[in-house]
Amino acid sequence: MGILSFVGFTLLVAIISYLATRKTDESSSDGYFLGGRSLGAVVIAGSLLLTNLSTEQIVGLNGASYKEGVLVMAWETLAAIAMVVTAIFLLPRYLKGGISTVPQFLENRYDTTTKAITSGLFLTGYVVVFLPVVLYSGSLAITTMFDVPEILDISKDTSIWICVWGIGIIGSIYAVFGGLKAVAVSDTINAVGLLIGGIMIPVFGLIEIGDGSISEGISTIMNTNPDKFKVIGGPESSIPVATIFTGMMLVQLFYWGTNQAIIQRALGAKNLKEGQKGLLLGSFLKILGPIIVVLPGIIAFHIFNGELGDADEAYPELVRKVLPVSLVGFFAAVLFGAILSSFNSALNSSVTLFGLDIYKEYINKEATEKQVVKAGKTFGVVLALLAMLVAPFIANAGSIFEYLQEVNGIYSIPILTIIVVGYLTKKVPAIAGKIGILSGSILYIISQFVLQPYFISNDLKAESPSILQELAFVEQNLSSEKAVTVDYEKAIEAINKKENNTKDDIESIKKLKESIDYKNVLKAINEYKNNSDQGLGSIKLLTKSMNELTTSFNYVKDEYKEKGIILNPDIKTSIKEVKASIDKVNVVIDRTKKLAYPHFLHIMAILFVVNILIMLIIGKLYPRETAYEQLYTQEVDITPWKYTKIVGVIVCLIVISTYIYFR
Structure with a gap:
């Protein structure tokens, strides 16, 4: 029964995705890379949710909450504020310029070299960090939850390798051969399944704790583990309270406002109104996110008495403990869809970046749109293979979620810096953009991978x-x-x-x-x-x-x-x-x-300010000859949704109220 429900739900998603995309002209750049600029608010919100909410998030954040409690919800709730900022300030500018990728804006604002450097950083981050983490965390979850080693009579390491390649191959088919619309439609269907399946786990967990009563379960877990429900993190926590006002918001703004894998969904909007409504609907869903990605970790801590050896196994072990056998197949299909979503979304964005920003610009300037799409697909296959080879080695990286967030800083803050300066100034020259992105990356690498290990080693010796x-x-x-x-x-x-x-x-x-x-x-x-x-x-x-x-x-x-x-x-x-x-x-x-060393979020904030100052000084000494003016390409209607600011304020007030309640 479990296998039938798994296969049935997975096939349902595939068939609906095919039917919804068969009329899209995927031989053109807009058709393949942006779904023909035809995405509505619900599809955008669903795709945003699933692109973000995958196993590296579910497994990683629940592992973090298992150790530290509700304070790690900052990664979810503050995302809602970043989405509001994106809807009000960034998306109107993106759609006005008619861009397909974030680096294309940088080409218009600075020059083609800045665009190429940025695209290269994005692609490097995807293949070395994001795609392997998604594959590994997904494989770890499936291996642990559904006891794959026992079923196949193989070792855990072998099971992870098999799952990595299975997920990678199927995800590649969606992303490389289906284009953005296939990814977005499948994401939307899986989003519904994930919301249902994701909420089931804490519900069954609370029923287990409360002897059949959810309310008793909530009361027991809060009274027994009061420290797990304090949102203010001390200096020894993974999110000290001060980081919320420094690097945390910068990371959120980068992710929701400039990360190609995320913002590409909004760039495919049929108009600005739909894009803004999609982002704001997504922001409401993110406020509810801790129910799925934080609460189960605390429930696992209570049920297992904090005795698990690896915190990242908290969620998989909880699922094995509380999920009825009759629902295992459905939940496996939902989880599989979430894993595929994050993988194929990032892969599709990588294909887009390569095809439009590198192949067309540097390899074949005379390429037709069909050639660009074909080159992008070929690159996607190569990238997927590389990610599948790297993924199993993530096991040695420590906490999945912490690893992902810290390593992302190599390219997130430099890219955010040059975009912010690019939009807020008109005379900062192209050389400032190149220096800003390179200095930001190099300084962060020196800080986190040279200085930090040195200081930690010294303190550990003591x-x-x-x-x-x-x-x-x-x-x-x-x-x-x-x-x-x-x-x-x-x-x-x-x-x-x-x-x-x-x-x-x-x-x-x-x-x-x-x-x-x-x-x-x-x-x-x-x-x-x-x-x-x-x-x-x-x-x-x-x-x-x-x-x-x-x-x-x-x-x-x-x-x-x-x-x-x-x-x-x-x-x-x-x-x-x-x-x-x-x-x-x-x-x-x-x-x-x-x-032993300043928190990486503080380091990000410091480097963000330093890079901005460097760029502004260069702009003062060597300004552009002509001030930059963004042109309206009329690709889509950019009339804003009249309720954007009102809804945005409501979202921000809900987030602030949540922090006041759990202070």
Whole structure:
């Protein structure tokens, strides 16, 4: 039944997308890249929601809320304000210029070289960061939720590779061969499914906590975990409160106002009114986003007592725990659609950037529109293959969501800087744009990938004595194998006394012997002790192996409970003590990383101001000979929707009220 509902919903999306797009002329640039500039408000809002809301968001943010609580909702709620700003200030200018890509505006404002550099940065970010993260997080979710390794009798790593290539190939077919309209229509259908499926998980989770009552579940979780419902983050949190007024809003403005994968939906609007209504409808949906991408993480923390080894597994594990078997197929299809949406949306944007901004400009200036579309499709296939090769290695990057946001800073703030200066000034020259984007990227790379590791390593060295003390306890327990020695004869005897026992029960107990791979932890501890540089580099392997051990401990405990077997008290005590020491080490490491160097959102804000000053100084010293004036190309009607500002103010007030309530 589950497989049938999965296949049925997936085919339904594909058929409707085909029927809705078969009359679109995809041999032309506008037809293929912008859906013939025919998108309405509902389609734009649905596509915006699904492009943004995929597994890197669902899995990553719920993992973050599992650790820190509701304060991470800033990534969702502040997005609503950024969408309002885009609808009122940026979209009218984009549609007035009739552009297909954000870099095309930069060509008009600065020159073709600035456009090429920006397109190159976007494409590099997509292939190295965004597309692989979407593929990996989606594969991790499907592998964990639906127990693919068990079904196919393969390892977890092999399962992730298979899922990465499956998602990548199917997503490529949508994006490369269907064009923007196919992507947007499929997104809209999947958006409905995702809203239904996404809300089901916290509902079932609250019912589980409240013994059948949602209201009791809410009351229990809020009273039991009051710290998880504080929206103000301290200096040790991933979002200190001050960052909301610095880099956080800049990141949101870049993402919703200038990121090609997002803004392309609004650029395909049939007119400004529909584009603005689509963005504002999307902003309302983002306010509701924390129900899907934050609350389940807190529910998982309550249900699993904060004992999961990897926070990014909070959402998949919760789904396995609370979702009725009858709904697994539908939810798998919805999740699959969300993964495809983010992947094929970014891939379609990459195809657009390459075809219009690089191929047409630098490779074949005389290319016909059919040739441009064909070149874009070919590039899309190559890009998808590269992303599929990179994706499985994201496993070593730490927190999915944190990794994505921090690495995005390489190109997000520089691009936002030159767009803001480009719109707000008229005489800043092209050379300022090139210097601004290059200096922004280079300074950010130096800050986050040279200076930050240096300072963190120094601070971690200072914490080395306390870390070594805890590691000695872990090593002592694991070396004696007290934590992993199980009396299998007694375990099997206990199973045989149960009614309705099966051979599978006995086999699963036998497998427990291999379930805890403590040797990797001993090896990592030994390497850390023998490494004279006990800094960031030697910590990474240690943290990864210890988190895996914690997950193994939880598996053993849950497996024994499920089989009705009582663990030997010595083993239970040892597991608990070793896990406590592992947690202490991870807390020290995590705290040191956050306090040793300024938060990356603060760094973004500082570099944003520095880059603007650099560009304004260049503009003062070497101004353009003629002031820039944007021309109206009359591609679409740019009469604004008369309620845009009123609705925008309402959205902003709702966001502010939410913060006041959870202060």
